[in-house]
Amino acid sequence: MTHATRQRARSGASRHFVLAAGGTGGHLIPAFALASELEARGHHVALVTDERGSNIPGRPEGLTAHVLPAGRFGRNPVKWIGGIRAVFEGRSMALRLFDAFEPSAVIGFGGYPALPALLAATSAKVPTVIHEQNAVLGRVNRLLAGRVDAIATSYRQVDRLKPKHARKVHLTGNPVREEVLALRDMDFPALTEEGLLRVLVTGGSQGARVLSEIVPDGLAMLPPALRSRLQVTQQCRPEDLEAVRARYAAHDIPAELGTYFEDMHERLADTHLFIGRAGASTIAELTGVGRPAILVPLAIATDDHQAANTREIVKAGGARMIRQEKFTAKELAKQIQALAQNPASLGNAAHGAFNCGRPDATKDLADLVESLGGIDLMDVIRVGESAPRGAAAAVRTQPSTRDEDMAA
Template sequence: MKAPLLMIAAGGTGGHMFPAQALAEAMLKKGWRVKLSTDARGARYTGGFPHTTEIEQISSATFARGGLIAKGLVPFRIASGVLGAAFKMMRDKPDVVVGFGGYPSIPAMAAATLLRRPRMIHEQNGVLGRVNQLFAKRVDQIACGTWPTELPEGIEGIHTGNPVRGTVLERAGAGYIQPGDYPMELLVIGGSQGARILSDIVPPAIAQLPMDMLANIRVSHQARGEDEDRVRDYYAENGIDADVQPFFHDVPRRMSEAQLVISRSGASSVADISVIGRPSILIPFAAATGDHQTANARGLTDAGAAILIPEAALNIDALSEQIQTVLSTPEAAGKMSRAALSTGKPEATQTLVEMVEALANTTQGSST
C-alpha cells in the first residue's frame, strides 16, 4: 500500500518556507510522502528541506512586481500554473494539501479547491496574507501561527503557533545567562525586506553604550550584502567586536547564546525568540502588509518579554537607551527571558501534524 501523500504549497520567503520545512520534516518521519509546490523564487529556499521531499516547480506570478507587460501576463501565468497543478493533482491524488501563503502557493491551492482535495492553510502572521485571504473561505481548516489572527467574519481558526525548524527546537528553553560584568552577546537580525534601517541605527546605538559595558559586548549582525562592508567598518572603527554577515546559517546557536536580540518581528523570528526564550527589542517593518509585524509582536510585548519600538520612533538615542536598560538590569532581563518562553509553542509542528492526519482521515471517503 502506497504511503499517504502531503502536498505543501508555499511562497518564496523564509517566513513561508521555514514552517513549511518544519511540517515536511515531521510528516516524512511519520512515513508520509511529501511534495512541495513552489515557483523558481521559492525553490531557492529549499536547501534545508529533507532530500526526500519532492520539489515541484510551477508557474505563478504577482502583480506586485514588474512593469505593465509583466503585470498583464500575470493572469495567464497563474492560469497556466493552476492548469499544470490540476493535471498533476489528478494523477497524484494528494491526501491533504496545505498552503503556507505567498503567491507561489496559488496554483496548488486553486487546483486543490477545484478538485475538492482535503485542504488547509497555515497563516504565520497576525493578519492574513493576500493569498491566504483568497482561500480562507475555501479550505477545510485554518491554522494560525500568531494569536489572535484577524480572520474574515464567520471564519474560525485554530491557534497552532508557528512551526520552527529542528535546529531551533534543539535549543528550546536553552538556559539564559543574565547580563553582567562578563562577555555578552547581542544578536541583530532583520528580515530580507527593509533591514537597512537596522544597519543605519543599531551600530551607532551600540557605540553609544557606556565604555565598561561596551568592553564586554560581542555583536552578531545580519546585514544586507550591500550594507555589509560599511556596517563591519563602523563596528571596527569604534572598537566593537562584531561578526557581520548577510546571512547566518546558525541563528539558533547565536540566539541561544545571546543576552539580547534586536530584530524585526517577522513571524519566524518571533517564533524562534519565544521557543528559545530571549529578551528582545522588536522593530516592526512599517511597510508590512496590514502592519502584520506589529500584530506578530503583540504576544511578546503583552507578556513583558519584548520592547517594541515602532519604525517611526526608531532613532539612535532611543535604541541605545533601551539596550542599556536591558543589559544593566540582569533580574529584569531574566524575567523577560522567562516571559518569552511562556509565549512559545514548541509543539506547533506536532499540532499541525495532528491536523493534517485528522483531515486525511475525516475526508478520506468524501474526497476520493
C-alpha cells in the same frame, strides 16, 4: 478511481500530501518543518512553489519541488491579465500533479505560488488547510479562507480574519527548525553584572540597512560600564559590511560581522539580547527558545503585519518594539538599558518570550493535516467563539521546573 474512494483506501495508512508555499523563507520554513514531520510519520510529501522557492536552502532531502507558474497582482490592474493567465496555467498543472500523486490533502502556506494549487484542490474536492504565519491574514489566505476546510494560525489574534470563518480556525503556532527548537531545553545563558553581554543583530535573509546605520551608534551611547561588556554579532548586506565594521571599530566595540551565518541557531543559543525585524519566523524562533528582543518592524510590510506580530511577545514582557520612524540611536540605547540594566531584567524578559512559544507547532499542524480526509477533523486549539475543545485542544504549558529556573 474517485477521490472519495482513494481517501477510503488511504485511511489509516501512509498517505500523500501536497504543500504549497510562496518563494520566501517565511513561507517555506514552516512548510519544510511540516514536510519532515509528515515524512517521519510514514507519509509522502510533495512541494509546490515558484522558481525562487525551489532554491531556498533547507529543503528536506528527498522532498520533490514542483515549480508552477503563479501570477502576481500589484497595484496596476493592467498587469492582472498576465497574472490571472499564469494562475490558471498553474491550476491546470496542479490538477495533473494531483491526478498522478493522489493527495489526501493540500496545505497552503501563503504567497502567490500557493494560489494555483489551492484553487485546483478546492475544485477537485481535495481537502485543504491554510497556515498563516503572521498576525494578519495574508492576501492569498484571505482569498482562500472561505473555500478551505481548516485555517491554522500562529497567534490567537489574527487581523483580517472574518468572524464567519472562526469555526475553521485552529491555533497551532508557527513551526520552526528542529535545531532551533532543541535550544528550548537549555537555560538562558548565564549573565553576571561583569560578564559579556552578547547581542545578536539580524534583519532577515538580506539584512536591513537601517539596523546597520543605527545599531552601532546606539550601542556606543550606552553607559561605559555596559558598553565595555558588549560582544556583538551582526548580519549585514554585503554593500554595508565595511562601513559597519568601521563604525564598530571607531566605537571600540568588538563585533563579528557577516552577510550570512550558517550556524545561526548556535549563535542564538548564546544570545542575551536580539535586535532585528519582526518577521513570523523570527518571532517563532525567539519565543521558541526564549530570548529577549528589541524589534523594529519593517515599515513597508504588507498590512503592517510585522508590527502585529510583536503584540503578543511585547505584552508578555519578552520584547520592546520600536517603529522604524522612531528608531534612533538614542531610542535604541534607552530601550537596551531598560532591558539590560541588570541580569534579572533580561532573565525576566527571556521568561516572558519563552512563555509565548508554541514548541508543538509542527506536531499539532501535522495532527491537523492528518485528520483531513481521514478521521474526523481534530481540534488542535480552537480559537473560534464557543468552539468545541477536544482532548487535543488543551493549551500546552511549559514544565514548572523550567518556569522556576527562568524566574530565579
